[in-house]
Amino acid sequence: MQEIRQVRLCGYGGQGVVLAGTILGYAAIKDGKWVAGSSSYGAQARGGYARADVIISDRTIVFPHVIEADILISMSQPAYDAYSGEVSPKGIIFYDSGMISPKKLECVEQVGVAATSYAVKEILQKQSANMIILGACLRVAEVVTKSSFAASIHENVPERFREANLKAFELGWSLGEHLKGVQEV
Amino acid sequence: MSFQEIKGTLPAGSYYFSGNEAVAEGAIAAGCRYYAGYPITPSSEIMERIAVRFKEVGGVFMQMEDELASICSVIGAVWAGAKAMTATSGPGFSLMQEAIGYAAITETPLVVVDIQRAGPGTGQATRVGSGDYMQAKWGSHGDYQVIALSPWSVQEMYEHSIEAFNLAEQYRVPVFVMGEEAVAHLRERLEVQATVRVFNRVKKHGTPPFGTDSMDGVPPMPAFGEGERLLVTGSTHDEFGIRKTDDPRAHARLVERINNKILANRGKIANTESWYLDGAEVVVVAYGFTARSALFAVELLRKTGKRAGLLRLKTIWPFPEEAIRDVGRSARKVLVPEMNRGQILGEVMKYARCEVSGLNQTNGEIIHPQRIVREVEAVL
Numbered sequence: 270m271q272e273i274r275q276v277r278l279c280g281y282g283g284q285g286v287v288l289a290g291t292i293l294g295y296a297a298i299k300d301g302k303w304v305a306g307s308s309s310y311g312a313q314a315r316g317g318y319a320r321a322d323v324i325i326s327d328r329t330i331v332f333p334h335v336i337e338a339d340i341l342i343s344m345s346q347p348a349y350d351a352y353s354g355e356v357s358p359k360g361i362i363f364y365d366s367g368m369i370s371p372k373k374l375e376c377v378e379q380v381g382v383a384a385t386s387y388a389v390k391e392i393l394q395k396q397s398a399n400m401i402i403l404g405a406c407l408r409v410a411e412v413v414t415k416s417s418f419a420a421s422i423h424e425n426v427p428e429r430f431r432e433a434n435l436k437a438f439e440l441g442w443s444l445g446e447h448l449k450g451v452q453e454v
Numbered sequence: 455m456s457f458q459e460i461k462g463t464l465p466a467g468s469y470y471f472s473g474n475e476a477v478a479e480g481a482i483a484a485g486c487r488y489y490a491g492y493p494i495t496p497s498s499e500i501m502e503r504i505a506v507r508f509k510e511v512g513g514v515f516m517q518m519e520d521e522l523a524s525i526c527s528v529i530g531a532v533w534a535g536a537k538a539m540t541a542t543s544g545p546g547f548s549l550m551q552e553a554i555g556y557a558a559i560t561e562t563p564l565v566v567v568d569i570q571r572a573g574p575g576t577g578q579a580t581r582v583g584s585g586d587y588m589q590a591k592w593g594s595h596g597d598y599q600v601i602a603l604s605p606w607s608v609q610e611m612y613e614h615s616i617e618a619f620n621l622a623e624q625y626r627v628p629v630f631v632m633g634e635e636a637v638a639h640l641r642e643r644l645e646v647q648a649t650v651r652v653f654n655r656v657k658k659h660g661t662p663p664f665g666t667d668s669m670d671g672v673p674p675m676p677a678f679g680e681g682e683r684l685l686v687t688g689s690t691h692d693e694f695g696i697r698k699t700d701d702p703r704a705h706a707r708l709v710e711r712i713n714n715k716i717l718a719n720r721g722k723i724a725n726t727e728s729w730y731l732d733g734a735e736v737v738v739v740a741y742g743f744t745a746r747s748a749l750f751a752v753e754l755l756r757k758t759g760k761r762a763g764l765l766r767l768k769t770i771w772p773f774p775e776e777a778i779r780d781v782g783r784s785a786r787k788v789l790v791p792e793m794n795r796g797q798i799l800g801e802v803m804k805y806a807r808c809e810v811s812g813l814n815q816t817n818g819e820i821i822h823p824q825r826i827v828r829e830v831e832a833v834l
Contacts, residue, residue: 294470294641298470301468303642303643304470305640305641306640306641307641331746331749332749333642333746
């Protein structure tokens, strides 16, 4: 694993982008990493924009905002359009393939995951798309350990949503297995 | 000195807290058990967490009708013997200034956390600014001193909150934790130790609560109900608290002492941190979140062989004059980046005998490291 990784999650408000960032950051703390997380979102509860940046490092972090994302997880077309140009060379983009038509980008690997449609069909809860796409991302990109992430879900998600989130994460993780060498699931 | 090592109020370990959550935990660890406040973005998470945690640790939480009532209630709680605080943002901090003057002349140890946002007025509630530093120093009328700390990380939001209580109790003075939205809403790893070093106010039966033999001393502080004869007034008073509103010597003695007790201890109170100052031609003087942009910039510059350094101000008031004088002697140029129109730039100019310039930004956004890099490169 690299010494420092800059992860950006983005999408519409209401998709659980900020919570996903918090769960990811806390999981990295459990792995003994240094973490800095910041988020920004519009005034609306749903439908506006939402962004969560998480920097994970083996050392203390000097500047705590993402300058160039190594990993971009995008869950809406406007967010993809806004941030796909700020990914570092050799970076990787995970996008919700049911929501986004990707652009051709040089030097950046792009992986489509139909997270929202899996969430609707398999988990029967649209809001768990965030855990599906993050699960796939973590399987491929190895940002935090699986056990830390599951433990972080336990501690950060209210009890009544916990089961669905864990299930969604497991589903995403298994989708990630198939992604090795494949571009879209 | 009555510093003690006490058991912490959180289990030791690593946490993933926002700056505001860390402030609440730092205050509780330091012994704060009274909070009165009025919610305001971007500080509200402090009172939210305090409200929950006080139930667990046994504190008294009051949501007041406004910021004037909040700080007055805190002053009352302190004289009843509690360690007490409030938290707010610029607009609320403005409303508190009259009572801060009262706290200064009555030598009431209290902590105000000001999570700065883009002002003036109600400005932009969710956006960052650093525009409250001069208000912190001069917000109330008359001559008095305060202590103002400038944390740059979630770890320091925690540590400065503890230190703020320790300084307040030691010097019987209002202490401000001058956070900024960018640190208050940042989440970072926070390391919590098993024990906390705290200072509890000095009490001495039968001694005057408002005077000492020396002109820079801090008198012991009784609480109401402890059997002392105690009068507290915002008017000029003698060492026993008796009003002396037409005695020139009493006034001079009081005003000089409440200023000198801080200024004479400036060397002990004012803290700075030096980064890459060896051989630095250009020194960036920065504080709060901006110091993180500055350190990132300085490290980038050093990698390309540019001789840049950083002096970080952890304390803004009392101002670390000596550290600025030293930098002014060794550097060719000093650059002061600030999320305001140059509030600390003027202070740096007073003490640095070299070329000093500002890099100012008032758009409600943080100063990006690349802006500082470009500015330094232009003069190197």
